[in-house]
Amino acid sequence: xxxxxxxxxxxxxxxxxxxxxxxxxxxxxxxxxxxxxxxxxxxxxxxxxxxxxxxxxxxxxxxxxxxxxxxxxxxxxxxxxxxxxxxxxxxxxxxxxxxxxxxxxxxxxxxxxxxxxxxxxxxxxxxxxxxxxxxxxxxxxxxxxxxxxxxxxxxxxxxxxxxxxxxxxxxxxxxxxxxxxxxxxxxxxxxxxxxxxxxxxxxxxxxxxxxxxxxxxxxxxxxxxxxxxxxxxxxxxxxxxxxxxxxxxxxxxxxxxxxxxxxxxxxxxxxxxxxxxxxxxxxxxxxxxxxxxxxxxxxxxxxxxxxxxxxxxxxx
Numbered sequence: 001x002x003x004x005x006x007x008x009x010x011x012x013x014x015x016x017x018x019x020x021x022x023x024x025x026x027x028x029x030x031x032x033x034x035x036x037x038x039x040x041x042x043x044x045x046x047x048x049x050x051x052x053x054x055x056x057x058x059x060x061x062x063x064x065x066x067x068x069x070x071x072x073x074x075x076x077x078x079x080x081x082x083x084x085x086x087x088x089x090x091x092x093x094x095x096x097x098x099x100x101x102x103x104x105x106x107x108x109x110x111x112x113x114x115x116x117x118x119x120x121x122x123x124x125x126x127x128x129x130x131x132x133x134x135x136x137x138x139x140x141x142x143x144x145x146x147x148x149x150x151x152x153x154x155x156x157x158x159x160x161x162x163x164x165x166x167x168x169x170x171x172x173x174x175x176x177x178x179x180x181x182x183x184x185x186x187x188x189x190x191x192x193x194x195x196x197x198x199x200x201x202x203x204x205x206x207x208x209x210x211x212x213x214x215x216x217x218x219x220x221x222x223x224x225x226x227x228x229x230x231x232x233x234x235x236x237x238x239x240x241x242x243x244x245x246x247x248x249x250x251x252x253x254x255x256x257x258x259x260x261x262x263x264x265x266x267x268x269x270x271x272x273x274x275x276x277x278x279x280x281x282x283x284x285x286x287x288x289x290x291x292x293x294x295x296x297x298x299x300x301x302x303x304x305x306x307x308x309x310x311x312x313x314x315x316x
Contacts (some may be wrong), residue, residue, distance in 0.1 A: 001202060008280030008293035014096045014287070016204050020224060021213050024088060024119075027291045031089045042097040046071045049096075052123065054136040057128040064114035065133055066092045067144070068099050074107025077150035077179065077311040078137055080110040081165070082130055084157030084274050086187065086206075086214035088118050095156075105304065106313045109146050111137055115162070119217040123233045126218075131175065139146035139178035152180040152310045157206070157257075157285070158214070160186030164235040167244050168279045172232075180310035181247045185257055185301070186264065186283055189213045189236035190224040194259035201256075206285035208256050236260050241271035250299070256291045278302065 005013065019027045048069045053062040080103060083094045104254055115129035138148040151303035157162035160183040167181045189197075192211060201208045215224040219233060231238040234309045240257040247268055251261040258279070280299050288296045308315045 001199075003203065003284070004282060005284065005287075006293060006295045008089065009282060009287050009290050009295065012290045013144055013204050018282050019035060021086070021088070021210055031085065031094070032091070035090075035094050038097075038291075040126060042100045044100050046289045047100050049100070051069035054133050057125075057132050060125070060132075061116075063116075063129045064092065064113070065136075066096070066099070066112040068103035068110040068112070069145070070103045070107050072104075072107045073109075073145065075150075075313050076145065076147040077108055077152055077298070077313075078144065078146040078148075079108050079110045079307065079311065080130075080134060080151055080153045080156035081110055082115070082153065082159040082162045083112065085117070086127060086153065086161040086210065087123075087161075087218040088160045088214060090117075093177075102304070102307060106308050106311055106315075108311045108313065109144055111144075118221075122220055123218050123230075127162055127165050127169065129170055130162055131173075133165060134170065134176050134178075137261075149177045150179050150312070151177060152182065152307065154182040154184075154307065155186070158187045159182045160168065161188045161235065163210075164188050165232045167247075168235055168238060168241075169232050171243050178245045181245050182303070182306060182310065183247055183249045183261070183264070185250055185252055185255060186217055186235075187211070187214065187257055188264055189260040190219060190229055190234040190254070194263070196258040197256040197260070198257075199256075200254060203215065203254050203256065203284050204286070206256060207288075213257055219221055226288075236264055238267075241268050241273060242269070244268065246274040246279065246310075248310075249278075249303060251277070251279050252285055252287060253281050254283065255285040257285060276306070289312055 094110040115126040141148040249265040
């Protein structure tokens with residue numbers, strides 16, 4: 001198909017890397033290399049970064065986290081970051097550059113979760129890892145220097161889906177408090193029936209075939225779209241969204257995930273949850289990697305502004 005991409009983004013599409021997700025070891029290696037190339041060597045001045053091993057769910061391995069502590073603390077709120085990658089790619093290091101920037105610029109402690117990946121560890125492994133880390137931050141609030149009632153959860157793509165699921169799970173278990181959920185282009189609906197999911201079968205970086213593979217890995221072959229998929233696996237299936245924390249939802253115009261994000265934002269609003277929704281025109285899933293594009297810079301600036309407000313930080 002032909003798409004009306006933003007001109008600055010369109011000029012780079014042919015240069016974007018092609019990754020074969022059917023060869024997961026190679027895809028994981030290429031993804032790690034790509035993000036390392038994009039980030040370079042981030043300047044960590046003013047931020048102490050350390051690795052911790054958090055007790056995992058019962059019977060499961062410990063969960064690796066990266067903790068970012070700024071020299072200048074401006075808030076006792078915590079940012080809990082959940083990386084993207086379609087449930088099958090990536091790690092806590094994927095968001096390293098952004099997490100350094102958030103910690104330094106907003107003066108907030110950031111904890112990034114290196115959850116287990118599918119298909120080796122399908123649902124609910126990754127989500128339970130995130131919940132274990134959420135519980136750990138609350139239990140170790142004094143050591144982290146944070147107020148456990150002011151936790152902001154943040155995720156992009158599958159990370160956004162896991163963040164939405166974590167908010168539901170914490171509510172349903174009466175678990176640690178979550179003050180705000182940032183759901184960037186969230187992957188939340190295994191049924192793959194929305195107009196955007198049906199239409200965008202060949203968009204760059206993410207498209208319907210990749211979504212099918214992603215859900216098959218996460219849920220198991222033959223499970224997606226069937227009855228009985230839990231709402232904590234696919235939050236778009238939830239019919240009760242009351243009592244969830246305020247939310248910000250972003251969607252991209254030419255992203256197969258666009259409509260499920262819009263529908264989830266509408267459902268949150270209908271449930272009385274304060275929600276902000278922003279669609280970025282001319283974009284596709286992951287087009288923010290084209291950092292020089294004005295629309296990408298707008299997207300990043302808005303994300304920082306939303307997080308600053310959620311974390312209770314005054315910005316110039």
